[in-house]
Amino acid sequence: MSFFGETPAQLISDYQSTFTYTCTFLGAVSLLTWEYIVTFDREVHLVWGRKTTGATVLFLLNRYVMFVQFIIQLPFSFLISTSVRSSALQHSSSDFSVYQGCLVLNRVLAVFSIAPYFIWAAFSSLRAFAMSERNTPIALLVLLLSLVPTGYNIYDFSRDVPINLPPPIFCIPTFPSLSASFIDRLLLRRWTVATRICLIVADGLVIAVTWLRTYRFARTAARHHVRAGIIRLLLRDGTIYFVILLILNLLHIAVKITQQTNFITTFEEPLTSIMISRFLLNLREVDSAAPSSVGEDGGEAGDEEGMGTLRFVTSVVGPLGEPLDHSFVDDDVEEITEEVEEAQGS
Secondary structure, eight states: OOSTTOOHHHHHHHHHHHHHHHHHHHHHHHHHHHHHHHHHHHHIIIIITSOOOHHHHHHHHHHHHHHHHHHHHGGGGSOSOHHHHHHHHHSOGGGOOOOHHHHHHHHHHHHHHHHHHHHHHHHHHHHHHHHTTSOHHHHHHHHHHHHHHHHHHHHHHHTOOOEEOSTTTOEESSOGGGSOOHHHHHHHHHHHHHHHHHHHHHHHHHHHHHHHHHHHHHHHHHHTTOOOOHHHHHHHHTHHHHHHHHHHHHHHHHHHHHOSSOOHHHHHHHHHHHHHHHHHHHHHHHHHHSOOOBOTTSOBSSOSTTHHHHHIIIIISTTTTSOOOOTTTOTHHHHHHHHHHHHHHO
């Protein structure tokens, strides 16, 4: 039996790759499901029980688009059509056809696979905007860099030709070893590395503007003789989250360069979704614990200074520019912030 002129060795390699991918996919599904279970009570309390803001929409999209993507992907582990299975076992490669159900599943999966990158780009851009004191050029640069993988993914998905094959491969976008010539695979690797470098630069910019704001905070704290350790400040400003995202992209590049088959994205994408969901939940927790000085219309009850920023942060992205609360790690983080604010007001 030979599919598309493949040798037995190539078939064995394809089956092994499919088995490995299936295992990693089920592991990623388990990880995401576990995350939803352990944080669902916080979601109900901090998201569903409060007024809807831009941050709420961002959180829900980030949390559930990935979950829907995995649900759509589950049928790919089963044969779509038994008739195609029979012809696959009995006829030559010319008898293979793109089954309509497989085609529809692949197109829907493509949409839900690309959508998270738009969400993550918006998140990084809005965080950069909030932390850089409404610096639009920086926010736009972060947005454009974060969208580079999205453009490439759209192009890549447009080239897919879904096909239904015998077990254990079943319905797939393209047959693994049919990714054409060595030159095509080399170009694919280079494009993948280039898109990840763009994401790394975007994450680096968010970290840079965050550190600049943290530096100003630390300088103010030192001026008023308030002790603020570096670990506490990194937890406070959310740097840890973006450093982890940056490391995930570095790992993606490293694996792509050293290995022909890259299954790290199977875990990278749900981990990215989890990190951003935790980040937004933490911000909502801080916001819910703080006394509100904002009216129902999104306006400030106090003076007019800084009203634009406050309306943006509150009505559009919620507390996206606020410090984080890691009291479960260090109870002094909140005390440091309060001491600095009191010192500034005195």
